[in-house]
Amino acid sequence: MADTKGPEIAIRRSMLGRARGLGAAKSGTAHWWAMKATSLALIPLTLWMLGSMIGLQGATRAQVAAWAGGPITATLLLATIAALFHHMYLGVQTVIEDYIHDERPRIAWLMVAKGVAWLLGLASAISVLKLAFTG
Amino acid sequence: MADVRDALMVGKTSDGKLVRRPLSPHLQVYKPQITSALSIFHRVTGVALSVGTLMLVWWLVAAATSDAAYATASGFIGSWFGMLLLFGWTVALWYHFCAGIRHLFWDAGYGFELPTVHLTGKLVLAATVVLSVLTWIVIFAVR
Numbered sequence: 530m531a532d533t534k535g536p537e538i539a540i541r542r543s544m545l546g547r548a549r550g551l552g553a554a555k556s557g558t559a560h561w562w563a564m565k566a567t568s569l570a571l572i573p574l575t576l577w578m579l580g581s582m583i584g585l586q587g588a589t590r591a592q593v594a595a596w597a598g599g600p601i602t603a604t605l606l607l608a609t610i611a612a613l614f615h616h617m618y619l620g621v622q623t624v625i626e627d628y629i630h631d632e633r634p635r636i637a638w639l640m641v642a643k644g645v646a647w648l649l650g651l652a653s654a655i656s657v658l659k660l661a662f663t664g
Numbered sequence: 665m666a667d668v669r670d671a672l673m674v675g676k677t678s679d680g681k682l683v684r685r686p687l688s689p690h691l692q693v694y695k696p697q698i699t700s701a702l703s704i705f706h707r708v709t710g711v712a713l714s715v716g717t718l719m720l721v722w723w724l725v726a727a728a729t730s731d732a733a734y735a736t737a738s739g740f741i742g743s744w745f746g747m748l749l750l751f752g753w754t755v756a757l758w759y760h761f762c763a764g765i766r767h768l769f770w771d772a773g774y775g776f777e778l779p780t781v782h783l784t785g786k787l788v789l790a791a792t793v794v795l796s797v798l799t800w801i802v803i804f805a806v807r
Contacts, residue, residue: 565768565771568764568767568768569768571764572761572764572765575757575761579754579757579799583799583802583803583806584806586803586806586807587742587807589731589734590726590727590730590731590734590735593727593734594727594728597724597727613717614717617710617713617714617717620707620710620711620714621710621711621714624707624710624711649717649718649721652721652724652725653720653721653724653725655728656724656725656727656728656729657724657728659728660727660728
């Protein structure tokens, strides 16, 4: 700290002008709420999934299909898939935003993460629907 | 022209003097503490569980594809390597589950006092161990 002159404002702008466009006051609240809502939903859904998977050890494909294809099971599976992949994307998004500072790679990685989350979620949902409708 | 972020680094002291804002010290200068360690675990287990969803998706897709595809998937999951992944996955799941509930309490405004933070942190670790062991006892009992 040998700098005796002290800092200067390099760009003269109003306080509002400085803050505008840089704050998180646009989507942060929605992100936070979505994280809370999916967390709460995943508490019972995870326990149900874990219990079901333990019960399905060694099951044949037909047994898994019969289980997954039931209307209540299929509904809960789809709910789990939606909550899980939404929750997963929100978390991965935070990690990417924390560690990738340059805008272009950050946006690119966010798009990759969102694409992967959608593809995995869709593949799972389609599989459940196929089991529900055709066995 | 300087980066706009440089302008944001200028702050004002209470007597009106302009100062350059200090950068907060980062990870490498902090002594590891239970609070920071558990926070990092939460993130690491979250990322690990995200990768773990691949196995879940594979299992579901295989079940919807064919008997052969399902045999391949369940064969892998039942192999020693698959079981090892599953074991890591259950530990990560229970940790993330318990620490996530701790986060929900914080979000509701409870548990911020330091002794409470330390206590709930230790509870999360203990619960992770107990629930993981119980899960695997049940897995082998049901088998």
